[in-house]
Amino acid sequence: NAGVTQTxxxxxxxxxxxxxxxxxxxxxxxxxxxxxxxxxxxxxxxHYSVGEGTTAKGEVPDGYNVSxxxxxxxxxxxxxxxxxxxxxxxxxxxxxxxTQYFGPGTRLLVL
Amino acid sequence: GENVEQHPSTLSVQEGDxxxxxxxxxxxxxxxxxxxxxxxxxxxxxxxxxxSNVGEKKDQRIAVTLNKTAKHFSxxxxxxxxxxxxxxxxxxxxxxxxxxxxxFGQGTILTVHP
Numbered sequence: 239n240a241g242v243t244q245t246x247x248x249x250x251x252x253x254x255x256x257x258x259x260x261x262x263x264x265x266x267x268x269x270x271x272x273x274x275x276x277x278x279x280x281x282x283x284x285h286y287s288v289g290e291g292t293t294a295k296g297e298v299p300d301g302y303n304v305s306x307x308x309x310x311x312x313x314x315x316x317x318x319x320x321x322x323x324x325x326x327x328x329x330x331x332x333x334x335x336x337t338q339y340f341g342p343g344t345r346l347l348v349l
Numbered sequence: 350g351e352n353v354e355q356h357p358s359t360l361s362v363q364e365g366d367x368x369x370x371x372x373x374x375x376x377x378x379x380x381x382x383x384x385x386x387x388x389x390x391x392x393x394x395x396x397x398x399x400x401s402n403v404g405e406k407k408d409q410r411i412a413v414t415l416n417k418t419a420k421h422f423s424x425x426x427x428x429x430x431x432x433x434x435x436x437x438x439x440x441x442x443x444x445x446x447x448x449x450x451x452x453f454g455q456g457t458i459l460t461v462h463p
Contacts (some may be wrong), residue, residue, distance in 0.1 A: 258434040269449050278358075280438055280453035281393070288448050296450065297350070304405070328392065335381065335449040 240264055242341035244329050250347045251319045259314040259344050260331030267339075269332045270312040271296070272304060274325040275343075281328060287312055319348045351376040353441050360364050363462050370457045372439035373421040379441040381450070382415060382422045387436045396437075397424070398419025429461045 243300040245260040261270065268289050272283040282307060283296030287306040303315045312331075316323060328347050351426045353377040362368050373380075383398035399422065400415045406413050410429075415422040426433055436458050440451040 257450070271450070277457060280353075280355075280455045281451075282453070283450055286448065294448075297452075312395070332449050335447075337395050338384070338449065339416060342392050348360060 242329060242331055242339050244327075244341040244344050245300050245305070247342070248345045248346060248347075250286055250315075250349065252349050253320060255319050256315070257319065257346075258316075259329075259346075261312045261313075261314070261331075261341055262310055263329075263331040263339075264310060265333070266309070267331035267333050268309070268335060269338075271305065271332075271338065272302070272314045273328045273330065274298065275328060276325050277348065281287045285329075286312065288303060319346075321348045324348045351379060351443065351452040353439060353452050353454045354380075355439050356428045357457060358455065359460070361462065362380055362429050364429060365427055366420045368426045368459055368461075370424045370456050370459070371421060372417055372423070372441075373419075374441040374452075375402060375420065376441070376443055377444040378418065378447075381442040381449075382413070382440070383440050383442075384413060384424050385399070385438045385453075387456075388440065389435075393438060395436065398436075399439045410444055426459075429433060429459075431461050431463050 271286040272284040285304040290309045329341040334336045380401035385393035387393045412425040439454040
């Protein structure tokens with residue numbers, strides 16, 4: 239039982255490049271979330287999903303897209319990376335409104 | 350939307366002392382208040398949570414108190430140990446159509462000196 243996993247662990251992008259972050263969970267959770275963590279600002283919700291095929295915007299959605307084609311996977315996409323998107327990205331999942339379990343994070347540096 | 354303020358931003362204590370971290374929230378509909386601990390380079394992990402029908406909850410050296418009237422909740426750590434050193438985040442979530450979305454405080458860096 240791996241819990242929540244994220245791929246990749248670390249990535250360097252140039253401005254304008256695109257990439258996809260993958261989150262996978264094996265706990266059969268309905269809800270999944272993407273957060274970004276910046277120094278002094280806590281964690282901020284980017285997008286979330288309450289089930290396969292559904293997604294919704296969080297607090298800071300601009301510049302990101304998401305997809306939930308399978309219940310166990312939640313993808314976060316950056317179409318045209320900007321330096322302001324340099325951050326640590328955490329995925330989380332939960333059984334409905336219960337405890338959220340976080341993945342190990344992805345460090346992204348945009349030059 | 351919900352706004353969560355957390356204080357202090359840094360807290361330094363001697364081993365064995367108590368530590369208290371306070372959070373206030375703005376949305377009176379919020380009814381779930383978890384606390385997460387994040388060690389350097391690691392993922393946030395839940396240490397304790399409280400729901401709005403309970404005023405206080407304890408788990409060994411950790412306790413959380415909630416005052417819904419004043420819209421604030423606090424984390425209390427007693428008999429602190431060096432391994433308690435980490436960043437602590439409070440969060441708040443409203444029930445129903447919030448779908449479990451959490452609004453986090455800015456975090457408190459706790460340092461416990463041996």
